[in-house]
Amino acid sequence: MREAMGATLRKLMALEDEGLLIPRTRIAKIKNPWRVSDGTAFVAELLTGAVPVGEGDNNWETLLLARKRTGVGLSDLIQAVREEQISVGQRMGGTGFHGIVVQNSQVDLLAPLRPKPSIPNEVLSPGEISAAEFGRTVGLRDHGNFIALVKAGQTPALQHMHPRTKRVQYRLSAEDISSFHRRFVTLTTLIEETGYHRNTLKTLLAAARVNRFSPDGHDFGPVYLREESVKALK
Structure with a gap:
């Protein structure tokens, strides 16, 4: 699965944690709980219309780096991509999920301008x-x-x-x-x-x-x- 998607185990788990990649089983003994077809389809969807980005272009960053830098969740970033609020690029030399990058400036517009009040647990469903x-x-x-x-x-x-x-x-x-x-x-x-x-x-x-x-x-x-x-x- 990791090879098919071009993603590390940490990235797969991050996608699962935010409900973006659903495992086919919760049995702990299963080493590869995810469907390869789900992973490759997910990557293919994100790369649709992606523009080439140079290896040294610092105006773009990976989804996980964008989340870490701004606090915007992966699910919100992916939703913004699907709604064409932010552009997607494919880093030259990068493959699969690891090569997917987004523009820093566009991600900044999604980030909250000030801390927001905590949301009650029942609202998060x-x-x-x-x-x-x-x-x-x-x-x-x-x-x-x-x-x-x-x-x-x-x-x-x-x-x-x-x-x-x-x-x-x-x-x-x-x-x-x-x-x-x-x-x-x-x-x-x-x-x-x-x-x-x-x-x-x-x-x-x-x-x-x-x-x-x-x-x-x-x-x-x-x-x-x-x-x-x-x-x-x-």
């Missing part, structure tokens, strides 16, 4: 994950698909105001996650549950005429009803 991040963990790379599923009332989620950006986000509790898995599957979750190859699963689902979940023609991406899918795989 511990143990929850954003809808966009959860969507990626189940193979829905277009985060709009999963959020559309939530907005349509097909799977539960909690509306949550981000404490810094003040933007409304959807977040999932452990029960919300369980509720999704009880009703739906994706190719990613089926691979984990059955061990079958992706192409094998596609063939079996097609043979049983199991279609994507699309009530009234709404497209939520590659999401299937669990009940129909499980029958097709027996």
Whole structure:
């Protein structure tokens, strides 16, 4: 995983701590708890549109250095990248996550101008994950698909105001996650549950005429009803 992403173990753990990289298991004995596909997709997403940056250009810094220097969390930095509030560069000579850099001056604009009052623990919603991040963990790379599923009332989620950006986000509790898995599957979750190859699963689902979940023609991406899918795989 570290080689695939171009990241040290410390960086992987930092991403996990902020809910940006979700391990496939919490079993301590597993040496590589993260999915390689999640890590490489995460890096590829951040590098989309990245500009080349010279090795000696001090106007750019890595995400972890930006966090350490300004106190802006990794999750906030990544969100700013996704919303195109800050630019992304790829350091020449650097590969993968280690080569991803952001502009110092743009990060400074995200940093709080003065200390902010502490936020009560209940507002931080511990143990929850954003809808966009959860969507990626189940193979829905277009985060709009999963959020559309939530907005349509097909799977539960909690509306949550981000404490810094003040933007409304959807977040999932452990029960919300369980509720999704009880009703739906994706190719990613089926691979984990059955061990079958992706192409094998596609063939079996097609043979049983199991279609994507699309009530009234709404497209939520590659999401299937669990009940129909499980029958097709027996």
